[in-house]
Amino acid sequence: xxxxxxxxxxxxxxxxxxxxxxxxxxxxxxxxxxxxxxxxxxxxxxxxxxxxxxxxxxxxxxxxxxxxxxxxxxxxxxxxxxxxxxxxxxxxxxxxxxxxxxxxxxxxxxxxxxxxxxxxxxxxxxxxxxxxxxxxxxx
Amino acid sequence: xxxxxxxxxxxxxxxxxxxxxxxxxxxxxxxxxxxxxxxxxxxxxxxxxxxxxxxxxxxxxxxxxxxxxxxxxxxxxxxxxxxxxxxxxxxxxxxxxxxxxxxxxxxxxxxxxxxxxxxxxxxxxxxxxxxxxxxxxxxxxxxxxxxxxxxxxxxxxxxxxxxxxxxxxxxxxxxxxxxxxxxxxxxxxxxxxxxxxxxxxxxxxxxxxxxxxxxxxxxxxxxxxxxxxxxxxxxxxxxxxxxxxxxxxxxxxxxxxxxxxxxxxxxxxxxxxxxxxxxxxxxxxxxxxxxxxxxxxxxxxxxxxxxxxxxxxxxxxxxx
Numbered sequence: 080x081x082x083x084x085x086x087x088x089x090x091x092x093x094x095x096x097x098x099x100x101x102x103x104x105x106x107x108x109x110x111x112x113x114x115x116x117x118x119x120x121x122x123x124x125x126x127x128x129x130x131x132x133x134x135x136x137x138x139x140x141x142x143x144x145x146x147x148x149x150x151x152x153x154x155x156x157x158x159x160x161x162x163x164x165x166x167x168x169x170x171x172x173x174x175x176x177x178x179x180x181x182x183x184x185x186x187x188x189x190x191x192x193x194x195x196x197x198x199x200x201x202x203x204x205x206x207x208x209x210x211x212x213x214x215x216x217x218x
Numbered sequence: 219x220x221x222x223x224x225x226x227x228x229x230x231x232x233x234x235x236x237x238x239x240x241x242x243x244x245x246x247x248x249x250x251x252x253x254x255x256x257x258x259x260x261x262x263x264x265x266x267x268x269x270x271x272x273x274x275x276x277x278x279x280x281x282x283x284x285x286x287x288x289x290x291x292x293x294x295x296x297x298x299x300x301x302x303x304x305x306x307x308x309x310x311x312x313x314x315x316x317x318x319x320x321x322x323x324x325x326x327x328x329x330x331x332x333x334x335x336x337x338x339x340x341x342x343x344x345x346x347x348x349x350x351x352x353x354x355x356x357x358x359x360x361x362x363x364x365x366x367x368x369x370x371x372x373x374x375x376x377x378x379x380x381x382x383x384x385x386x387x388x389x390x391x392x393x394x395x396x397x398x399x400x401x402x403x404x405x406x407x408x409x410x411x412x413x414x415x416x417x418x419x420x421x422x423x424x425x426x427x428x429x430x431x432x433x434x435x436x437x438x439x440x441x442x443x444x445x446x447x448x449x450x451x452x453x454x455x456x457x458x459x460x461x462x463x464x465x466x467x468x469x470x471x472x473x474x475x476x477x478x479x480x481x482x483x484x485x486x487x488x489x490x491x492x493x494x495x496x497x498x499x500x501x502x503x504x505x506x507x508x509x510x511x512x513x514x515x516x517x518x519x520x521x522x523x524x525x526x527x528x529x530x531x532x533x534x535x536x537x538x
Contacts, residue, residue: 087329087404087412095333096326103319107498110316114491118266131488132262138359139304139484150483165487169312173480175319176473183333194398195337202341202470209348209477 091186091195098182102175106168113168117161124162125149151212177206262488269299270492273313277500282507282516287497288314288440288472290520293370293527296363297534301489303359303366307438308479309490311472314440316494317501318469329404330462335417335455338398339445340470342424343431347471350435351478364535366437370528373443374521380447385413388454394420395453404459417453426452427467435475440468 088096116122126146134142143150149157149166157163180203187196273291280287292310296303325331354362391401401416417423426448434441442464449460479485 087402088327089333092326092329092333096323099319099326100323103316103323106316106319110491110494114487114495117487118263128262128488131486132265135301135305135486135489138302139308139355139482142302143483148483148486150485151481162487165491166485169485169487169490170480172312172316172319173473173476176315176469180470192399195334198337198341202337202344205341205344205348206470206473206477209344209474212477212481 106172109168113165117165122161270496273496274500277497278504281504297530304484308485309493310438315472325462331466336466339427343427343471344474346428346431347435347475350432351475354436367532374524386454391416
């Protein structure tokens with residue numbers, strides 16, 4: 080940490096910045112690799128790109144009746160497939176913020192910052208409930 | 219002579235960017251409506267290339283015009299590409315989210331984005347963005363198009379009228395902002411000195427973030443267009459801090475809404491990934507071009523483009 084950074088951002092903020100930097104870079108690599116595995120048919124897919132394209136004008140619920148595509152957490156047992164890996168990389172990207180927030184909770188506790196310990200835990204809970212489908216209409 | 223060359227370069231760059239921005243939707247629109255010779259539509263990979271190219275240009279324009287990519291992505295892509303608006307909104311949220319994730323770290327390190335300000339506003343904003351996403355996905359397509367059209371036209375009007383304040387002066391912070399420890403200091407590159415800041419009207423800001431979060435989730439927009447004026451004009455956050463903290467708030471609010479779209483099956487990697495890649499690369503190039511092109515001119519054209527996309531969504535919603 081440089082002196083200048085320490086003046087303009089507190090320790091918890093810098094900790095968040097560090098973990099976010101790693102999480103974001105990894106996310107970009109994963110979505111690129113997942114997509115290439117999918118569109119170049121390097122791994123078999125649940126539904127080919129052409130199948131998806133034939134139905135992408137449909138509402139999400141109707142498309143899911145017509146073709147088998149990953150959604151929510153229903154893909155866990157199919158990790159060897161290209162479209163599933165590409166979807167999993169998006170799941171990772173959508174989970175990166177939750178991971179970063181959870182990472183700074185101990186830092187707030189160490190600082191004895193009660194307000195932000197509670198606020199951050201509440202924020203993590205909201206996002207975890209959304210990710211689990213509890214408050215986001217998952218199945 | 220060097221200066222004249224530089225002016226010519228700038229003019230060419232401006233012309234190229236704006237012409238591309240105008241022509242790509244037209245090309246996409248034409249491709250969508252004209253079947254190829256064997257009676258089938260364009261191959262999926264052609265759409266992907268068009269989508270990548272289009273979002274790449276949107277990324278450049280978004281930075282130069284000083285708006286988030288998400289607000290341009292949803293109305294324009296849903297107008298000119300053959301995808302259902304469910305998938306465009308899902309991709310739009312991920313475009314905004316990935317942009318926010320990749321920009322977040324340096325902004326936090328420099329003290330431009332403020333963690334405590336963002337956490338306070340995002341807690342309430344993320345809960346309402348989940349509600350907005352659930353309501354939005356339950357609505358019929360025409361109603362969503364109609365509301366999106368109205369919202370986008372309103373945003374273009376707000377962008378046209380808004381006058382930001384670079385360094386608001388807040389003499390007395392409110393009690394809630396003091397309790398929440400929301401204040402900070404950042405180094406201003408323009409003034410070459412540290413700027414201390416504090417805020418007021420925190421309860422009003424919190425109430426507005428309920429509305430912003432709901433709208434972001436409902437339409438799959440990044441909502442930076444609304445975060446920045448609330449931070450800057452209402453709470454009194456310096457403009458640079460407002461813009462940077464807005465990016466950070468997006469990463470939390472859009473995460474919450476993105477999960478709703480993921481659970482409802484409204485995210486297709488086939489559409490989302492080229493959009494994310496195009497927008498990210500375009501944004502990086504846009505940031506490099508920022509000092510070389512006339513940003514006011516681009517901003518005016520983006521406002522006009524948003525108004526047209528909003529009108530198109532409105533007409534779609536009305537079945538015209």
